[in-house]
Every structure is written in C-alpha cells, then in structure tokens.
Amino acid sequence: MSLLRRWFDPIRSRWFFQKPTRQEVLPTEQGLSIYLRLDDVYSYLAVQQLPQLEEILTDDLKPLKVVISDTAAEPPNGMTKTEWHTYCLNDAKILATQHRFSYDEEKPEQPTQEALKQAETILKNTPLTGQNFLYLLEDVFHMLWQQQYGKLRTLFVMASQHQKPQETPERVFDHTPVLASYFEFGGRKYHAVDDLLRLTRRLKQQKLLTDNPIFLINHIEWREHLMSDAEELAEIQAMHPELDLYIALEDPISWLLLAYIKEELADYYNIQMNLYPLSYRSRDHFDWSLATRLSKRAEVEFTPFCRPTADSILEMAHLFYSVPDDEQVDAMYEILKAVWTKGKDFSFKSHFQQMQQLLSIEQLTDVNVAELLARNDALCDQKHQPDFPVLELRINGKHYVFNSLYRVWMIESIFSNVLEQLYKSENDAENNEFEISKE
Structure with missing residues (x-):
C-alpha cells in the first residue's frame, strides 16, 4: 500500500462513516420495480410475494412495475452456466424450505424453451393489470417450475388465439441482463429474496406501506439465536x-x-x-x-x-x-x-x-x-x-x-433441522418397539 493511501484512507474512512448510515429519504418518482426472468428460479420464489407486497403499497408506489427480461447475465465467480444453474436450484430449495415457498423439492428443473415462449406470450397478451396480473404471473411461474405444461399450453392457446399483445407501462419485456431477480427503488437494487426484508424496512421507514410487511417468516436476525433450550x-x-x-x-x-x-x-x-x-x-x-x-x-x-x-x-x-x-x-x-x-x-x-x-x-x-x-x-x-x-x-x-x-x-x-430429524428417528424407533411389544 502506498504511503499516500496508508495516511489518506483512514482519514477518508472517518469522514465516510461519520455520515448517516442510511439516507433518510430515497426518491419515489421512479416507483418500485422488480426485474424477473422466466427461467430464473429466484424469480419464481419472488413472484410468490408480489400480490401481498402490492396490496400494502401506498398509492405513491402503485402499480408495481414488472420488468421481464429474456437475457441472463454471466454467472459469478467464474462459474459455468451449468454450475450456476445447479447451485441456484439447490439454493432455492433451501430458501423454499426455510421460508415456506412453493417449490418442486423432488425434482426441480429448468423449464423447457417451448414452455418459456408460451409463458411469455400469455403474459404479453393478457389484458389483466395490477394485482390481477400479479396473480396470473404467479400462476404462470408455478406452471413453468412445477412442469404443469398441459395447463400452460391451454392458457397459451387461449392467449394466442383470442388476445393481442398489450401495451402497458407497468409491464415491460426487454433484454436487460438479469442474473437473479431483484427490486429497484430509488436508484438502488435489492435482491428479490435475500434483501426483501431490507427493502420493506426502507419502505416502512418512508411510510410507503399501508400495513406491516410479513415476509420470510423464519428469518433469523443477527444476535438472536434460533435455539435457546x-x-x-x-x-x-x-x-x-x-x-x-x-x-x-x-x-x-x-x-x-x-x-x-x-x-x-x-x-x-x-x-x-x-x-x-x-x-x-x-x-x-x-x-x-x-x-x-x-x-x-x-x-x-x-x-x-x-x-x-x-x-x-x-x-x-x-x-x-x-x-x-x-x-x-x-x-x-x-x-x-x-x-x-x-x-x-x-x-x-x-x-x-x-x-x-x-x-x-x-x-x-x-x-x-x-x-x-x-x-x-x-x-x-x-x-x-x-x-x-x-x-x-x-x-x-x-x-x-x-x-x-x-x-x-x-x-x-x-x-435445528439436525435435531428435528434426530428426534423424529428416535420417535419412529420407539413406536416400532411399541408395535413389536404389542405383537
């Protein structure tokens, strides 16, 4: 490290950290947006929270803007696309188990290209707006990620034959590179799942929510132990x-x-x-x-x-x-x-x-x-x-x-899960012994 940096960095840091750690008010002019990809498993988890989130937003942030991208960003840390997809599927399973999201735990897999195109047509052509669109969005993601391709095709046929692409500012289809779903508010990005609590704390601080946000019910706070018995x-x-x-x-x-x-x-x-x-x-x-x-x-x-x-x-x-x-x-x-x-x-x-x-x-x-x-x-x-x-x-x-x-x-x-499995095994063993003794 240069002599200049050795002396200048601590001075600069003291100045930096004396500033407020949280900007008091973020601008609301651009509203609240969420960026999704239909083939992104984190987007699948995120859309399961959107109707509830939309419901408690103040009028200043309504409607929630949904940006659906068809372009994936490059995987992080030098990972291959296959490694990244495998990691995401496994990580999503952990998040789904912890926070009670719907998820195919038996055999999670990426949706097919045909299904993705059908889903995009459904969402582009629907006349639904606001919360009704968010419910449809959630249903379409369920069909994609639960391999309910029969239901998806039925909707696709209806959307392609009886409806035309809709133009609405709250629903955008573009090519923005998206690695994993994220919210954007006041010029800042928030991971759609991992930063959801941080985002809602910000919105609540700025009085942009009409009710208390209840998301990620099993979230573990810092310095608060899950186990105290x-x-x-x-x-x-x-x-x-x-x-x-x-x-x-x-x-x-x-x-x-x-x-x-x-x-x-x-x-x-x-x-x-x-x-x-x-x-x-x-x-x-x-x-x-x-x-x-x-x-x-x-x-x-x-x-x-x-x-x-x-x-x-x-x-x-x-x-x-x-x-x-x-x-x-x-x-x-x-x-x-x-x-x-x-x-x-x-x-x-x-x-x-x-x-x-x-x-x-x-x-x-x-x-x-x-x-x-x-x-x-x-x-x-x-x-x-x-x-x-x-x-x-x-x-x-x-x-x-x-x-x-x-x-x-x-x-x-x-x-906690290790103990839960241990107790379950012990109970099963005791029940088996009891059944044997009855015989």
Missing part, C-alpha cells in the same frame, strides 16, 4: 460441529462474518472453526454503506477501509501460518481486526512487526505461503460457490456448503 443446545454441542471458512482477506465482509461467528456462534454451539485464507481475489469494490449497516446489525466493529493489497495479503497469511494450528482462528481475528478497525497495513514493516509481537511469534514460518494460499484456492473452487466467504459445516456425519453474508443464518437452521 438448554437440552437442545447441549445435544448440538455434544455433536462437535466443525465449520470451515474460506475467506478473501481483502474482503471486509469476510472480517464481519468471521468476527460475528467467532463472537456469537462458535462458543455458543461448540463449533470448531478452521480457516482457509485465499490468495488475493481483487475484491476491492464494495457497497461500503451495506458493510456499515451489516456491522451495526451484527454488532461487529468496522471503521476504516484501508483495503489490503496483494502484498498485504501475503504478509497477513505469513503471520497466520506462523502461529500454532489451534491459535490460528484467534490470530486471524486479531489480524483482520487491526486491518478493518485500525487501518493497519501489513506490507508496512512497522505494522507487521507490531502484529508479530502481539501474536507472540518468535520465529516466522519458512513455508511457502503463496503455495498454501493456492492450495486453499483449489479447495475453495471445488465447492462451486458464487460468493465469499465460502462456508462448509460438518455435523452428525453430514456436510453442508453455502456462502456469503446472506446464508450465515443456515448454521443455526441446519442445527
């Missing part, structure tokens, strides 16, 4: 769960999640954490206001944004691999805390030596750190995840892979 907690702790974290060291979200999991979840559930730092991934462009809001919700300190450079990453990893294995989590916590709360630059000799002393490192390791990071990269790539950090949880003989700040809630949800 002492007996259940003890059972999870006795299973000795393990959690692997693959973290990009220049990514502030990696710091926020590592700190949150270490401070709030690891000891509580007796989770053994294993860290795998990754080589420099050029993750230098972030939504800093989102990171700030996350730090406040997760109650994790986060102030300067002195983004580590590629040289800094190597030095941070050098420190990490110079402490004993059982001290590495604590060491990385201190290293990242120094970066993201104090603006330390470990390519700067003085900062490096200070941390070496703090971690009581008498002798730096002579292993090839770059090779270790490359090995971690390869392991991480095998997980086929679209974002960082990548997490792998192992418990009760099974393993679960997920990623990013949007899926941290899965840790506790998985624990």
Whole structure:
C-alpha cells in the first residue's frame, strides 16, 4: 500500500462513516420495480410475494412495475452456466424450505424453451393489470417450475388465439441482463429474496406501506439465536460441529462474518472453526454503506477501509501460518481486526512487526505461503460457490456448503433441522418397539 493511501484512507474512512448510515429519504418518482426472468428460479420464489407486497403499497408506489427480461447475465465467480444453474436450484430449495415457498423439492428443473415462449406470450397478451396480473404471473411461474405444461399450453392457446399483445407501462419485456431477480427503488437494487426484508424496512421507514410487511417468516436476525433450550443446545454441542471458512482477506465482509461467528456462534454451539485464507481475489469494490449497516446489525466493529493489497495479503497469511494450528482462528481475528478497525497495513514493516509481537511469534514460518494460499484456492473452487466467504459445516456425519453474508443464518437452521430429524428417528424407533411389544 502506498504511503499516500496508508495516511489518506483512514482519514477518508472517518469522514465516510461519520455520515448517516442510511439516507433518510430515497426518491419515489421512479416507483418500485422488480426485474424477473422466466427461467430464473429466484424469480419464481419472488413472484410468490408480489400480490401481498402490492396490496400494502401506498398509492405513491402503485402499480408495481414488472420488468421481464429474456437475457441472463454471466454467472459469478467464474462459474459455468451449468454450475450456476445447479447451485441456484439447490439454493432455492433451501430458501423454499426455510421460508415456506412453493417449490418442486423432488425434482426441480429448468423449464423447457417451448414452455418459456408460451409463458411469455400469455403474459404479453393478457389484458389483466395490477394485482390481477400479479396473480396470473404467479400462476404462470408455478406452471413453468412445477412442469404443469398441459395447463400452460391451454392458457397459451387461449392467449394466442383470442388476445393481442398489450401495451402497458407497468409491464415491460426487454433484454436487460438479469442474473437473479431483484427490486429497484430509488436508484438502488435489492435482491428479490435475500434483501426483501431490507427493502420493506426502507419502505416502512418512508411510510410507503399501508400495513406491516410479513415476509420470510423464519428469518433469523443477527444476535438472536434460533435455539435457546438448554437440552437442545447441549445435544448440538455434544455433536462437535466443525465449520470451515474460506475467506478473501481483502474482503471486509469476510472480517464481519468471521468476527460475528467467532463472537456469537462458535462458543455458543461448540463449533470448531478452521480457516482457509485465499490468495488475493481483487475484491476491492464494495457497497461500503451495506458493510456499515451489516456491522451495526451484527454488532461487529468496522471503521476504516484501508483495503489490503496483494502484498498485504501475503504478509497477513505469513503471520497466520506462523502461529500454532489451534491459535490460528484467534490470530486471524486479531489480524483482520487491526486491518478493518485500525487501518493497519501489513506490507508496512512497522505494522507487521507490531502484529508479530502481539501474536507472540518468535520465529516466522519458512513455508511457502503463496503455495498454501493456492492450495486453499483449489479447495475453495471445488465447492462451486458464487460468493465469499465460502462456508462448509460438518455435523452428525453430514456436510453442508453455502456462502456469503446472506446464508450465515443456515448454521443455526441446519442445527435445528439436525435435531428435528434426530428426534423424529428416535420417535419412529420407539413406536416400532411399541408395535413389536404389542405383537
């Protein structure tokens, strides 16, 4: 990191974070829009909430504008289209189970091209508007994603023979590249499922809702544990769960999640954490206001944004691999805390030596750190995840892979599901024994 950045970034960050973390009022002139793709499974989940959302919008935001695109954006993180589709189908199943969406859990699959064309014709030709159109939109998505192709063809024949394409400003068909469904409000984008609560909090703050929004009923808030029963907690702790974290060291979200999991979840559930730092991934462009809001919700300190450079990453990893294995989590916590709360630059000799002393490192390791990071990269790539950090949880003989700040809630949800399955198996065994004894 240059001398200019080392001095300027902390000053700039203090100025940045002294500003309000939430802009008081976002403009409403453009209304509220949702971007969908008929072949996007996240769009399928999103449309199941739209009639309810439209119902509680104030007149300032009605009608909800629906933009249906026929163009997919490139998959993230170097994934192939096949890898991305597979990931989305599996992730949607997790979201559907957690938040009670309709979804084909037995055999989810992408709709056929013929079905997609029929669905587009139905939606282009329908004279329905407002909430009635949203109900039709939901029904059409059900037909596509539940393989109800007979019903879809019947509607298609009616729409193509008896109706003509309609022109309405609240319904747009275009070629905007859409990776996954999202809302747009006041010039900002919100993931259609993952950011729905954040969006509705914003709308409620601006008095743009006529009633309380009740969405994603099993959402787990930061610092609020899903499990509090002492007996259940003890059972999870006795299973000795393990959690692997693959973290990009220049990514502030990696710091926020590592700190949150270490401070709030690891000891509580007796989770053994294993860290795998990754080589420099050029993750230098972030939504800093989102990171700030996350730090406040997760109650994790986060102030300067002195983004580590590629040289800094190597030095941070050098420190990490110079402490004993059982001290590495604590060491990385201190290293990242120094970066993201104090603006330390470990390519700067003085900062490096200070941390070496703090971690009581008498002798730096002579292993090839770059090779270790490359090995971690390869392991991480095998997980086929679209974002960082990548997490792998192992418990009760099974393993679960997920990623990013949007899926941290899965840790506790998985624990709850593991216990539910355990109790169900025990009850089934007891019932079988009872039936045998009766015979």
